[in-house]
Amino acid sequence: MRLEDKVIIVTGSTTGIGKAIAKRCVREGAKVVLTGLEENLGKEVLAEIGDANAVFHAEDISADGCADRLVSLAKKSFGKLDAIVNNAAWVVSSDIQTTDKYLLQKVIDVNTIAPFLLIQAGLEELQKSRGCVLNIGSVNAYSGEPNLLGYSISKGGLMTMTRNLGDAxxxxxxxxxxxxxxxxxxxxxxxxxxxxxxxxxxxYEKLPAMYAPSGRILWPEEIAAAAVYWLSDESGPISGQVVDLEQHPMIGRNAPKDTSTIN
Ligand SMILES: NC(=O)c1ccc[n+]([C@@H]2O[C@H](COP(=O)([O-])OP(=O)(O)OC[C@H]3O[C@@H](n4cnc5c(N)ncnc54)[C@H](O)[C@@H]3O)[C@@H](O)[C@H]2O)c1
Structure with a gap:
């Protein structure tokens, strides 16, 4: 097993990509701290995984002290911390007209500042275990869709943070x-x-080739499979890297033949 005995905090693991990553980590031998906003969904994931290999804590990740509580829970439950997956995010739609100061502050709080504070809170334990952090960004970090303005700004900040901390x-x-x-x-x-x-x-059944050259978009399990490599010792000393997981290049793409829009 590729993550044997590792203790991993996976934020935003009540649904979607975070849930798939947490389940895959446990299948690879890890113990996980599950966390997210939805108490009911978190309990369902915990029941699926089993409480020998997981604990669940429901809280807003941007609340004061949340990062310390998550690190303490990992230590109390499993005795150490090997990795943090910063996956939780507020996926909010907003454009130049609808992005007000409150929205922008909140999306940066949840998607950029909370991951930073969790790394800061976990650093001592991660140093002891020679552990690692995996941030879940988005291809929107490079520029982003017009109606994902605040979200894209928050993911741009996260990407710079990954490169900065990945070095330091x-x-x-x-x-x-x-x-x-x-x-x-x-x-x-x-x-x-x-x-x-x-x-x-x-x-999602009839997407234009411009968005989904394969005929479908990605599945959470395909992101989880990639996460295992970055969380395991197989990635050796590699650090400060950002890898896009899309079915076409984000930069320098050929002009698409199919210019129809999704409906
Ligand atoms: N789904 C996509 O197409 C896609 C594409 C690119 C990147 N991503 C990224 O992948 C990650 C997961 O996305 P998803 O689509 O699975 O999201 P989702 O909306 O299905 O789940 C979000 C998770 O984050 C948690 N969360 C949200 N706000 C929180 C807060 N304030 N405090 C604590 N927990 C909070 C939720 O409880 C949930 O567990 C995010 O970082 C997202 O930006 C998703």
């Missing part, structure tokens, strides 16, 4: 920091979110 923490503490930027992933929430944005009931 590796050198000074022996702690690796890397990031994966998922492309478009079909989670239970994304299915609903896009309907709210006006797409049809079965939008």
């Amino acid at each position: 923490l590796m050198r000074d503490y022996g702690v690796r920091v890397n990031q994966i930027n998922p492309g478009w992933v079909l989670t239970e929430r994304e299915r609903e979110r896009k309907k709210l944005h006006g797409l049809s009931e079965t939008w």
Whole structure:
């Protein structure tokens, strides 16, 4: 097993990509601290995984002291901390007209500052275990969709943080920091979110090749499979890296033949 006996905090693990990462980590031999906003969903994930290998803590990740409580829970439950997966995010739709100061502050609090504070709170333990951090970004970090303005800004900040800390923490503490930027992933929430944005009931079954060259978008389990590499000792001393997980390049793409829009 590739993560034998590792203790990993996975934020935002009540649904979607975080849930898939937590379940995969346990299948690879790890113990996980599950956390997220939805108490009921978290308990369901915990029941699926079993409480020998997981604990669950429901809290807003941007609340004062949350980072310390998560690190303490890992230590109290499993005696150490080997890795942090900063996956929780507020995936909020906003553009130049609707991004007010409150929204921008909140999205940066949840998506950028909370991951930073969790790394800071866990650093002593991560140094002891020569552990690592995996930040879950987004391909929106490079520029982003017009209607994901606040979210894209928050993910841009996260990507810079990964590169900065991936250098400094590796050198000074022996702690690796890397990031994966998922492309478009079909989670239970994304299915609903896009309907709210006006797409049809079965939008994910007929996507134009421009967005989904393979005919479908990614599955959470495919992101979880990649996460294992970055969390395991297989990635050796590699640090400060950001890897895009999309089905086409984000930079320098050929002009698409199919310019139809999604409906
Ligand atoms: N789904 C996609 O297409 C996609 C694409 C690129 C990147 N991502 C990134 O992947 C990660 C997971 O995305 P997802 O689609 O699975 O999200 P999701 O909306 O399904 O789940 C979000 C998780 O984060 C938690 N969360 C949200 N706000 C929180 C807060 N304030 N405090 C504590 N927990 C909070 C939720 O409880 C939930 O567990 C995010 O970082 C997201 O930006 C997703």
